[in-house]
Amino acid sequence: MLSRVAERVYWTARYLERVENTARLLSVFNSLLLDLPRGVDLNWYNLVIITGSEEDFNKRYEVRSERNVVKYIISDAKNSSSVINTMRWIKENVRTSRDVVPIETWELINELYIFVRQNLQSGINKSTRHEFLDQLVVSCQQIVGLMSGIMIRDAGWYFLRLGHNIERADMVTRFLDVGAAVIMNDDDSPNREQIVWGNVLSSASAGQAYLKTTGSLVNGPEVVEFLIENPLFPRSVRFCLSGVKECIDRLPRNRKLTLSVKEVLAHSTRAFDYTQLGQEFRDHLNEIQMRISGLHNEVSENWFAVE
Amino acid sequence: MSIDWNEYEPDAFYDELIRQPGKPRPPARKLARYLSKLSAQELVERRDAAEVTIQQMGISFTVYSEGENIDRSWPFDIIPRVIDYKQWQSTEQGLKQRLKALNMFINDLYHEQNIIKDGIVPAHLIKDSKNFRKECVGIDPPHKVWAHICGTDLVRDKDGKFYVLEDNLRVPSGVSYMLENRAITKRVLPELFESVHILPNNDYPAELLKMLSSLSPRKIKQPQIVVLTPGVFNSAYFEHAFLAQQIGAELVEGSDLVVRDDNVVYMKTISGLERVDVIYRRIDDLFLDPEVFNKESVLGVPGLMRSWKEGNVALANAPGAGVADDKVVYALVPKMIEYYLDEIPILPNVETYLCEDPEQRAYVLANLDKLVVKPANESGGYGILVGPHSSKKMRDTFAELINGNPRNYIAQPTLSLSTAPTLIDGVRPQPRHLDLRPFILQGKSMYCTTGGLTRVAMKQGSLVVNSSQGGGSKDTWIVDMEKH
Numbered sequence: 001m002l003s004r005v006a007e008r009v010y011w012t013a014r015y016l017e018r019v020e021n022t023a024r025l026l027s028v029f030n031s032l033l034l035d036l037p038r039g040v041d042l043n044w045y046n047l048v049i050i051t052g053s054e055e056d057f058n059k060r061y062e063v064r065s066e067r068n069v070v071k072y073i074i075s076d077a078k079n080s081s082s083v084i085n086t087m088r089w090i091k092e093n094v095r096t097s098r099d100v101v102p103i104e105t106w107e108l109i110n111e112l113y114i115f116v117r118q119n120l121q122s123g124i125n126k127s128t129r130h131e132f133l134d135q136l137v138v139s140c141q142q143i144v145g146l147m148s149g150i151m152i153r154d155a156g157w158y159f160l161r162l163g164h165n166i167e168r169a170d171m172v173t174r175f176l177d178v179g180a181a182v183i184m185n186d187d188d189s190p191n192r193e194q195i196v197w198g199n200v201l202s203s204a205s206a207g208q209a210y211l212k213t214t215g216s217l218v219n220g221p222e223v224v225e226f227l228i229e230n231p232l233f234p235r236s237v238r239f240c241l242s243g244v245k246e247c248i249d250r251l252p253r254n255r256k257l258t259l260s261v262k263e264v265l266a267h268s269t270r271a272f273d274y275t276q277l278g279q280e281f282r283d284h285l286n287e288i289q290m291r292i293s294g295l296h297n298e299v300s301e302n303w304f305a306v307e
Numbered sequence: 308m309s310i311d312w313n314e315y316e317p318d319a320f321y322d323e324l325i326r327q328p329g330k331p332r333p334p335a336r337k338l339a340r341y342l343s344k345l346s347a348q349e350l351v352e353r354r355d356a357a358e359v360t361i362q363q364m365g366i367s368f369t370v371y372s373e374g375e376n377i378d379r380s381w382p383f384d385i386i387p388r389v390i391d392y393k394q395w396q397s398t399e400q401g402l403k404q405r406l407k408a409l410n411m412f413i414n415d416l417y418h419e420q421n422i423i424k425d426g427i428v429p430a431h432l433i434k435d436s437k438n439f440r441k442e443c444v445g446i447d448p449p450h451k452v453w454a455h456i457c458g459t460d461l462v463r464d465k466d467g468k469f470y471v472l473e474d475n476l477r478v479p480s481g482v483s484y485m486l487e488n489r490a491i492t493k494r495v496l497p498e499l500f501e502s503v504h505i506l507p508n509n510d511y512p513a514e515l516l517k518m519l520s521s522l523s524p525r526k527i528k529q530p531q532i533v534v535l536t537p538g539v540f541n542s543a544y545f546e547h548a549f550l551a552q553q554i555g556a557e558l559v560e561g562s563d564l565v566v567r568d569d570n571v572v573y574m575k576t577i578s579g580l581e582r583v584d585v586i587y588r589r590i591d592d593l594f595l596d597p598e599v600f601n602k603e604s605v606l607g608v609p610g611l612m613r614s615w616k617e618g619n620v621a622l623a624n625a626p627g628a629g630v631a632d633d634k635v636v637y638a639l640v641p642k643m644i645e646y647y648l649d650e651i652p653i654l655p656n657v658e659t660y661l662c663e664d665p666e667q668r669a670y671v672l673a674n675l676d677k678l679v680v681k682p683a684n685e686s687g688g689y690g691i692l693v694g695p696h697s698s699k700k701m702r703d704t705f706a707e708l709i710n711g712n713p714r715n716y717i718a719q720p721t722l723s724l725s726t727a728p729t730l731i732d733g734v735r736p737q738p739r740h741l742d743l744r745p746f747i748l749q750g751k752s753m754y755c756t757t758g759g760l761t762r763v764a765m766k767q768g769s770l771v772v773n774s775s776q777g778g779g780s781k782d783t784w785i786v787d788m789e790k791h
């Protein structure tokens with residue numbers, strides 16, 4: 001398989017996962033807004049910080065309002081990682097790797113792109129936002145589901161899965177970071193723990209699985225442990241990184257990478273005291289993100305930058 | 308109301324299907340009868356079915372408009388163009404004969420240049436040629452073949468004979484549409500494939516693969532063959548992807564390939580570097596290798612020429628093959644056939660006046676209002692004077708151009724291109740002008756497509772068949788009458 005095509009397939013998966021998770025992240029904020037008592041400062045700007053785009057945002061927006069943040073994330077043509085731009089990248093990537101990705105996927109991706117382009121405003125407006133975000137999540141899942149149902153399990157498939165899992169692992173840590181940030185910001189409203197961590201759980205569609213597995217009420221330490229360490233839930237950090245490892249094991253020339261991924265997996269799931277979800281915990285999340293990003297660099301170097 | 312062939316007026320031109328109102332030509336009889344039996348509604352349904360098929364199959368070509376690339380659906384007319392197998396057989400022989408002679412000519416030019424020494428072709432032809440590559444002198448490509456893939460444009464004049472209009476020896480395109488046109492017609496008019504003996508044309512991909520394999524420097528069972536595309540913004544990207552898929556080759560861009568110090572071409576794969584044997588390149592000579600040609604080119608591969616010269620990789624078509632893609636060379640092809648093959652040319656050229664010859668130039672200058680004047684080295688219909696449609700001012704400009712650089716101009720009489728019934732609006736067929744581009748392959752052996760790509764000028768009276776300028780296309784049937 002050509003390195004360039006492998007790279008495009010990998011990024012297609014990452015971008016698809018990113019669109020879905022961005023929609024999920026915005027949904028969390030949206031429902032927190034409804035659940036938390038009035039007067040609590042939610043600080044939408046956290047979303048900009050979490051996606052690491054403060055500098056770019058501040059260049060073009062003076063007010064860090066909800067509307068500006070949502071606009072920036074969904075429809076800003078100058079934000080290279082806005083939903084609309086990410087969709088454009090997906091389309092361009094698939095267009096040039098159509099021999100690997102099933103034809104039917106190409107049609108669905110076209111449809112989704114048209115939907116996003118035509119409904120940007122409803123993503124920004126409060127009254128229609130929920131519906132718009134829901135549709136994004138469903139469409140992304142539909143595309144991934146189609147791929148998983150009809151793609152031959154060759155290198156192309158494993159690069160796709162690799163992209164999905166790396167992006168998903170990274171995004172889960174960002175969800176957790178949102179939770180920690182909101183809690184640190186607001187320390188006296190009643191039930192805040194349940195509300196915040198309950199929303200983080202549902203952003204990963206993990207509420208049901210959490211209750212079944214832990215049998216306990218929603219509380220910070222257990223939610224965090226579940227979303228990082230649970231070996232069976234498909235959106236936990238451990239599960240995603242194990243997925244990354246499986247893909248790497250199936251690809252050629254993988255010796256160095258198999259060692260690296262083991263290290264990242266061990267570090268991310270090492271014993272950590274989740275009872276205090278303060279700055280130290282956020283630093284821990286940050287460290288995991290750095291290591292995932294390091295893994296990505298190694299993947300690129302090993303398979304995409306062949307000289 | 309269904310089609311009534313008595314109402315169809317082929318005018319003064321040769322019509323491919325209908326000899327005179329109500330009288331179809333013999334190979335088209337069953338087709339004409341079948342079409343006239345369809346009700347207006349059925350006809351519309353078939354036409355719509357073709358459009359849906361085109362969209363489903365994603366057959367498109369790219370046009371540039373306002374700085375954006377638009378993928379446009381392929382324009383297609385459901386009434387096929389029919390040619391008698393007997394006439395086709397001799398046409399095919401003529402096409403092969405031409406390409407054989409052209410390849411001997413190119414090889415001669417890059418070696419002894421006997422044809423010049425023997426005074427058949429003037430020496431300045433090469434000196435002034437834009438497409439002569441001095442880098443290619445003395446190279447011996449496999450089988451001494453330079454133009455492996457040739458698309459020759461044929462037109463039919465009033466007399467019903469095929470004439471060669473030009474030979475495209477650089478990177479001719481269109482063959483994917485020929486194949487897709489047939490695939491669409493099979494879905495839209497399936498009944499006719501049972502009753503009419505239509506020769507299949509879908510062996511092209513296998514023949515292309517066979518030809519490309521025959522060029523491989525490594526004599527191994529499965530040589531590594533790639534299709535080199537300038538990328539997704541090229542107007543023929545659809546075809547590049549289509550052909551790569553059909554022959555099971557990787558579709559690569561310049562940046563996917565690398566030439567190492569051993570002068571071997573490799574492609575960058577997830578398993579590391581893999582050796583490449585044959586490159587079917589769809590990039591012009593000048594962009595192939597920034598080490599040798601255009602230094603700015605990012606489409607090509609640095610070192611490609613080194614590797615090719617050493618015989619470590621085959622390029623199809625070979626660099627420098629375009630030297631024969633020249634209107635002056637074209638005019639001399641009949642002489643080449645006699646010179647190299649000692650044969651009589653089977654296919655006639657369109658009568659061509661070379662402006663470098665003083666006598667012919669005088670005739671051209673005196674008859675500018677009747678002739679078509681073309682520059683020798685351009686393709687794609689640029690810088691042409693169509694005499695009967697020109698103003699006095701344009702003719703004066705061309706007279707100056709010709710006198711300034713006579714070698715660079717040729718002139719031809721205006722042709723009466725043949726027509727075929729075409730559905731324009733509604734269901735009444737109208738005559739529209741068309742041409743034909745068969746594709747000829749030469750490697751170890753030769754092959755010619757059964758028929759070719761028929762392009763149609765969709766506007767009344769127009770002779771412009773280019774898809775970028777509103778031209779359409781038809782399926783081309785070679786019908787064997789004796790097997791009826």
